[in-house]
Structures are given as C-alpha cells and as structure tokens.
Amino acid sequence: MVIRSTITALATAIALSTALSANAESNLTPVTVGHLVALDMAPLFVGVESGCFEQQGLAVDTRFFANPGDNNAALAGGSLDFNINPFTLPFFAASSGVPIRVVAAAGGWGVMEVIAQSGLDLNSMEDLKKHVDSGGKKLKIAVLQGDTLELIMITELQRVGLSADDVEFIYFDDLLAMVQAFRSGVDILSHIKPYTSEMIEKGTATRLTDNATAWAERAPNTVVSVLQSTLDEKPEVVEALLKGMICAADIINTDVDKAMSLLQGGNYYRVPDAVLKTAFNSAPSPISFSPDVESIQYVVDEMSKLGYIDGKIAATDIFRTGMIESLEQ
Known part of the structure; x- marks a missing residue:
C-alpha cells in the first residue's frame, strides 16, 4: 500500500512537472533565425545555449544556411522571422523590391580576414602589391560574388594601387x-x-x-535583418531578440571560457578551443x-559602381539601428 502510494505520488509529481514545463514553454514566443557560421554569430549561438533568449520570452529556432542567398530568400519569403547575413544581401x-531592414550588426568586429598560402611569403596587402x-x-583569390568577401578585396586592392585585373577572382556560392x-x-x-x-x-x-583595417573598426561582417512588416507589427519581438544578444x-x-563551454553544446564551429579563443x-x-x-x-557605393545594385539605394534606406543604439546606451 505504501509502495502504491509512493508510485502514485511520484507519477503525480512528474505529470505536474511536465505540465508546468509545457506551460512555461507555451509562454515563450517562437522565432526562427537563419544564419551562416561565422564568429560574429557567436551571440546568437551563446544566446540559445545560455538561456538569454528565454529570459526575454523567446524560443529561438536557429536554421543553418551554407549559402547567403538562400538565407536571404528564406527571410524574404517569410519562412524566417530574422536572419543573420552579410550586410550586402539586404541591398x-x-x-x-523586398523591404528587408537591418536592425543591428550581428556581433563582433574584424571578423572578415584575407589570408594567403604561407608558401607565398605574403604578410600584407603591400606584399601582394x-x-x-x-x-x-597571377594569384587566384576565392571570394563570394557580390558579397562583403568580394568587396573587401576590391577595397584593399584599390588601397595599394591594384585592381581586380591584377589578380584572378574565383567565385563561390558556398x-x-x-x-x-x-x-x-x-x-x-x-x-x-x-576558419x-x-x-x-x-x-x-x-x-x-x-x-576593420579596410573599412572601419565597427564595420560589420554580418547583420541582423527582419522584414519591415515585422518591425511594424512585432517591435517587442525585435527588441527581445536584441536584448538576448x-x-x-x-x-x-x-x-570567454564560459562562452566557449556553452558553444560546445551545439558544436557550432568545429575548430579547436585554442583557435576559437584566439579568434575572440x-x-x-x-x-x-x-x-x-x-x-x-x-561599400554600398562600391557595389553600385560594380553594377550589383541600384545606385539610388542608400544605407539609411536599409538600416534601422535606432532600437539597438538605444539599448546599448
């Protein structure tokens, strides 16, 4: 009789715990965030693993894209609430005619780097010159066409007196x-x-x-973007995501050691801890x-010169950073 009562009490406790957990989860607003895998996406990943988003009332579902264009299309098509993508993509x-708006940088500066094979003995853009x-x-350079990774090369080639004709761009989409x-x-x-x-x-x-060298210390690699309709209809959700980040x-x-430990939970970067710590x-x-x-x-002006976008589109037409600037004060 005692055993039966104990089992019944235990079952009741488990059921109550499950119900409370389900109720807690139901109070979270679900949002989906498309992303790539770069160092400046660490706030998104740490936010998920640490509970920072849950503290803001959000259940964040992250979705990986290998191709920035696919990430952009998913946001434009409405299958994502937010995405984190190179800042060129919203343009x-x-x-x-798709009203994507940038609400913040993704988090992290100096994330983009240009590297050369060590056997070439090049240690600067001046050495390349x-x-x-x-x-x-003639050296071959791997870039994403129309992306920040191409634009940084164009900027730095021009800075040292070279042009794209002095090298050979190899274009990728992955x-x-x-x-x-x-x-x-x-x-x-x-x-x-x-990487x-x-x-x-x-x-x-x-x-x-x-x-950071090519453009500015706080020149982003990727940015957090939403549709204008999300900004208009759910500003509290946008604010909650930014607070979580x-x-x-x-x-x-x-x-940083705690952050790296949290990141191990999702196996996000797949590089040695020492490398990740150095990157941070x-x-x-x-x-x-x-x-x-x-x-x-x-950079937008350079994109226009290359014919990638309409020269009438300005950064201020896309960027809506008032909320994040207010939160960071």
Whole structure:
C-alpha cells in the first residue's frame, strides 16, 4: 500500500512537472533565425545555449544556411522571422523590391580576414602589391560574388594601387567550399574567423588584412535583418531578440571560457578551443551591435559602381539601428 502510494505520488509529481514545463514553454514566443557560421554569430549561438533568449520570452529556432542567398530568400519569403547575413544581401533584396531592414550588426568586429598560402611569403596587402609589380604569377583569390568577401578585396586592392585585373577572382556560392578550395591550393582566400584563424594557427596561411583595417573598426561582417512588416507589427519581438544578444555578448566579453563551454553544446564551429579563443581575443574591440553606417555606405557605393545594385539605394534606406543604439546606451 505504501509502495502504491509512493508510485502514485511520484507519477503525480512528474505529470505536474511536465505540465508546468509545457506551460512555461507555451509562454515563450517562437522565432526562427537563419544564419551562416561565422564568429560574429557567436551571440546568437551563446544566446540559445545560455538561456538569454528565454529570459526575454523567446524560443529561438536557429536554421543553418551554407549559402547567403538562400538565407536571404528564406527571410524574404517569410519562412524566417530574422536572419543573420552579410550586410550586402539586404541591398540585393531592396533592388528587387523586398523591404528587408537591418536592425543591428550581428556581433563582433574584424571578423572578415584575407589570408594567403604561407608558401607565398605574403604578410600584407603591400606584399601582394610587390608580388604583382615584380611580375609574379597571377594569384587566384576565392571570394563570394557580390558579397562583403568580394568587396573587401576590391577595397584593399584599390588601397595599394591594384585592381581586380591584377589578380584572378574565383567565385563561390558556398562558404565551406571556399575553405576547401584554399586547402586544395587556391592562393588567397577572403573569408571569416574562426576558419581563417585556424589556418593561420596551423601555419598554412598568413594574414593580409581584415575588414576593420579596410573599412572601419565597427564595420560589420554580418547583420541582423527582419522584414519591415515585422518591425511594424512585432517591435517587442525585435527588441527581445536584441536584448538576448546583448546578454550573450556580455557573457563572451566578460568570460570567454564560459562562452566557449556553452558553444560546445551545439558544436557550432568545429575548430579547436585554442583557435576559437584566439579568434575572440584578436577582435579590435569588445562585441557590440551598433554598426558604423558610414563605412557601410562606402561599400554600398562600391557595389553600385560594380553594377550589383541600384545606385539610388542608400544605407539609411536599409538600416534601422535606432532600437539597438538605444539599448546599448
């Protein structure tokens, strides 16, 4: 009789616990966020693993895309609530009449890096200039066309007095395929931490430049975007997501070891801990989310010159950073 009563009490407790858990989950607002895998997406990942988003009343479902264009299309089509993508992509959407708006940088500065095969003995863009001027072989550079990874190369080539004609761009539409191409012998790779960090740490690559050098310290790699309708109809959800990311950034900025431990839960980056820590610690400043819009406008002007977007579209037409700037004050 005692055993039966104990079992009944235990079953009742389990049922009550399950009901309470389900009720708690039902009080969370579900949102879907499309993403790639770059270092500046760490606030998204840490936010999920740490409970920062749940504290803001959100149940965040992350969805990986290997191709930024597919990520953009998913947001434009309404199958995502937010996405994190290179900041050039919302401008392509605008050119097609899709009202995608950027509400914040994704989190992290100096994330984009240009690296060269170590055997080329290039340690700067100035070294690349010397190589070209000396009549060296025409080097192949892996980039994503129309993406920040192409635009940083164009900017830095121009800075040292070179042009795209002095090298050979090899265009990709998959970030992971670009890394494999570099490992297979492509001379130069325009890519992102921590994958560039890993190759530099292994001694197979040397660093030539990064986006903080090319544009500005707070020039973003990727940004958080939503449809205008989401901003109009659910501003509280946008604010909750941004607050969750700020919470996650605070963890990374103050205790990087804790952040790395949290990231292991999702196996997000698949690089050694030492490499990931180096990637975080080499940032030019702590993680924050208010981007340098002036530097973005510079890149937008370059995109227009290349014929990628309508020259009438300005950064201020796309970026809506008032909320994040207010939250970060």
